[in-house]
Amino acid sequence: MVEDKSKILIIDDEEVVLDSCTQILEGGPYQVATAMDGTFGLELVQEFHPDVVFVDLKMPGIQGFEVLDRIHSFDPTIVAIVITGYATVNSAVEAIKKGAYDFLPKPFTPDEFRVITRRGLERRKLVTETTALRREREMLRDQFAAILSHELKSPISAVQQNLFALESQLSDQLDEEQSNRITRMKSSIDDLLKLIHTWLRVVSADADIQKIQEDFQPTSIESVITKAIEGVQTQSTRKDIEIQIKIEETLRPTHGDEITLVEALVNLLSNAIKYSRMGSKIFVTAEDKDDEILISVADRGVGISEEDLPFIFGDFYVGEASPDGERGSGLGLGITKRIVEAHNGSISVDSALGKGSTFVIHLPLVTPNR
Amino acid sequence: MTEGKKLLIIDDDPDFVEGILAILEPAGYDVETAYNPKDGFDALESKHYDLLLLDIMMGRGAEGVMIARKMRKDPKLRQIPVLIITGIREQIAYLFPGGPVHPHFVDVDELVEKPVEPELLLDRVSALIEASEERKAEGS
Numbered sequence: 001m002v003e004d005k006s007k008i009l010i011i012d013d014e015e016v017v018l019d020s021c022t023q024i025l026e027g028g029p030y031q032v033a034t035a036m037d038g039t040f041g042l043e044l045v046q047e048f049h050p051d052v053v054f055v056d057l058k059m060p061g062i063q064g065f066e067v068l069d070r071i072h073s074f075d076p077t078i079v080a081i082v083i084t085g086y087a088t089v090n091s092a093v094e095a096i097k098k099g100a101y102d103f104l105p106k107p108f109t110p111d112e113f114r115v116i117t118r119r120g121l122e123r124r125k126l127v128t129e130t131t132a133l134r135r136e137r138e139m140l141r142d143q144f145a146a147i148l149s150h151e152l153k154s155p156i157s158a159v160q161q162n163l164f165a166l167e168s169q170l171s172d173q174l175d176e177e178q179s180n181r182i183t184r185m186k187s188s189i190d191d192l193l194k195l196i197h198t199w200l201r202v203v204s205a206d207a208d209i210q211k212i213q214e215d216f217q218p219t220s221i222e223s224v225i226t227k228a229i230e231g232v233q234t235q236s237t238r239k240d241i242e243i244q245i246k247i248e249e250t251l252r253p254t255h256g257d258e259i260t261l262v263e264a265l266v267n268l269l270s271n272a273i274k275y276s277r278m279g280s281k282i283f284v285t286a287e288d289k290d291d292e293i294l295i296s297v298a299d300r301g302v303g304i305s306e307e308d309l310p311f312i313f314g315d316f317y318v319g320e321a322s323p324d325g326e327r328g329s330g331l332g333l334g335i336t337k338r339i340v341e342a343h344n345g346s347i348s349v350d351s352a353l354g355k356g357s358t359f360v361i362h363l364p365l366v367t368p369n370r
Numbered sequence: 371m372t373e374g375k376k377l378l379i380i381d382d383d384p385d386f387v388e389g390i391l392a393i394l395e396p397a398g399y400d401v402e403t404a405y406n407p408k409d410g411f412d413a414l415e416s417k418h419y420d421l422l423l424l425d426i427m428m429g430r431g432a433e434g435v436m437i438a439r440k441m442r443k444d445p446k447l448r449q450i451p452v453l454i455i456t457g458i459r460e461q462i463a464y465l466f467p468g469g470p471v472h473p474h475f476v477d478v479d480e481l482v483e484k485p486v487e488p489e490l491l492l493d494r495v496s497a498l499i500e501a502s503e504e505r506k507a508e509g510s
Contacts, residue, residue: 153457153484154383160485161389168488169392193485 005031006121009050011041011067012083013059017106021054024110025117038062042070045078052120054104056083057091065098072099077131079124081116153196160189198331212257213342218366219256221286221293222247227258228265229284232273240279243269248287254363256343264339267332268297268359275301275357291365292345298358304351312349313337336361375499376418377401380410380437381425381455386484390423390455393488394495407433411440419450421499426456438475451478451502453494455486478502 008030010021018034025032033048035041038061045053053071057064064082071080082095085106092103101123104116167174167182174182229243236243254261272282276299283298304312311317318330340347344364351357377399381387387403394401402419404410407428414422414437422441426434434454441447452475478501480494 154386157457157484158383158385158389161386162392163389164485164488165389165392169396 005029006052006124007031007033007048007050008052008054008117009033009035009041009044009048010054011035011038011044011059012054012056013037014056017056017083020110021113024113028114030117038064038067041067042074045071045074049075050078051124052079052081052117054081054083055100056085057095058085065095068095068098068100077124077127079120079127081120153193156189156192156196160186160193163189198335212260216255216257216343218253219258219261220253221251221295221363224258224261224265225284225286225295227262228269231262231266232269235270235273236282239273239276241273241276241282243282243284246283246285251286251288251293253366254293254343255366256363260339261343264336264361265295265297267336268361271332272297272299272301272357272359275299275303277301288365293363293365295361295363296358297360298356300356303353303355303357304349305353309349309351313347373398375399375420377421377423377495378404378410378413378417378419379423380404380407380428380434381423382406382428383425386425389485390491393491397492399495407437411437414441414447414450421495421502422450422452423495424452424454426454435475438479441476448476449502449506450476451498452476452480453498454479454481455484456481457484478505 006029008025010018010032011034012018012021013036015036018036022032022034033044033050035044038055038059041053041055042062044050055064055067055071068080068082071078076099079101080099082092082100082103083106084091084095084103092105095103101120102116104113163182163186167179167186170178225245225247229245232243269282269284276282280300284296285298286293286295288294308317313333313336317333337347340361340363346362348360348362349357350360375398377394379387379390379401381390381403382405384405387405391401391403402413402417404413410424413419424434424437426432428434434456438452438454441450441452454475478498480498482490482494
């Protein structure tokens with residue numbers, strides 16, 4: 001079968017080289033194509049999809065080095081070997097620096113050519129296998145998200161659903177202790193489901209964030225803040241925490257995705273509440289300054305020690321215990337940072353142990369003509 | 371008001387369905403179940419239902435969406451109100467319960483997240499049936 005044969009392309013301006021190379025490989029498991037100059041050679045690279053390309057370094061028209069560069073920008077997995085008539089170490093080294101796999105000094109014997117061809121093909125096999133493995137790893141990561149979401153979430157959801165049903169069926173028979181027990185079970189399962197959501201978010205974050213950039217549109221910061229605060233209301237009410245908001249009246253919109261921006265801010269607010277004492281206050285401000293929008297979330301909570309600060313945006317960083325012993329998943333800030341960066345923004349933090357933390361999101365303003 | 375209303379659940383997770391049945395049946399609904407998309411669609415085509423509760427992630431992927439799409443194309447089926455019950459909120463892209471941003475598959479539909487609180491479930495089911503009946507009354 002022609003398809004199974006390895007494809008070899010030889011680009012050289014000397015017809016005798018092309019003919020002899022073709023002859024040497026004849027009868028082997030190869031499909032050979034030849035080109036007399038760089039321009040035609042590059043056309044063949046695209047049409048013929050060779051596994052290995054031999055390129056003469058010294059040709060009229062496009063130079064060998066240039067051909068090498070273009071082959072690599074077309075498909076970096078193609079193995080390129082240079083043929084050099086002036087077998088100086090310099091040009092060979094230069095070619096290998098440019099990404100050539102090996103070099104073949106002229107004149108060469110049929111055996112030398114066969115050996116180097118075989119080595120080139122082995123290299124090609126390795127490169128394509130590595131690429132396939134990398135692709136497989138990426139697919140596995142996506143699969144992991146699917147498994148997490150379906151295989152793990154489904155049974156937990158089913159348990160919770162049955163607990164809901166059980167509670168309503170027994171509503172007039174449960175005493176207070178029994179009903180508290182059910183409430184605690186429900187809340188544990190709910191935490192578990194939330195944790196799975198957060199994991200899923202991290203696993204799919206990079207892919208998702210690329211997607212959101214496609215639909216960026218002018219987004220009102222005020223609406224983002226309002227929705228984020230609604231999102232943490234239960235949490236803040238439970239700890240009797242007042243959230244004070246100060247939004248500059250003339251605040252202009254940013255270019256972004258409202259849903260993920262709300263998510264980013266919910267994470268910051270939720271942390272601020274988690275690490276604040278009962279009855280404390282949180283301050284949210286938004287203003288535009290120079291060419292950016294600054295959204296800050298300040299709390300008077302436990303704060304972050306100086307040595308921990310560099311790590312807080314990493315995945316799985318969990319702060320010291322909060323005042324009421326709550327622990328986070330260690331993923332919120334990492335996700336927030338990814339979201340903000342996808343918006344071409346940045347996030348900074350200022351914190352003092354025992355005094356509280358202030359997180360500031362910097363976002364670009366909508367520029368005209370965009 | 372719930373008396374005699376016929377509902378169909380299409381969901382491939384029998385355990386989850388149990389938890390839904392235990393809420394809907396005591397409320398007076400007559401509920402039938404289908405545990406795969408094929409049986410579900412056959413039932414929809416052969417009998418009359420006042421509402422469909424539809425799971426999205428079934429079988430090899432989002433087969434619930436396929437059912438919704440087929441219903442949309444059928445002038446009779448697209449009048450059945452649908453309550454989509456799904457565990458995949460991020461793929462459907464909505465952040466807060468009650469504020470769904472989802473494609474409207476049929477004339478009357480809504481989306482709730484798994485697991486769903488009994489009160490919310492009963493509330494949505496009766497609201498959807500009511501909305502659909504009002505629509506029909508207006509249309510006729």
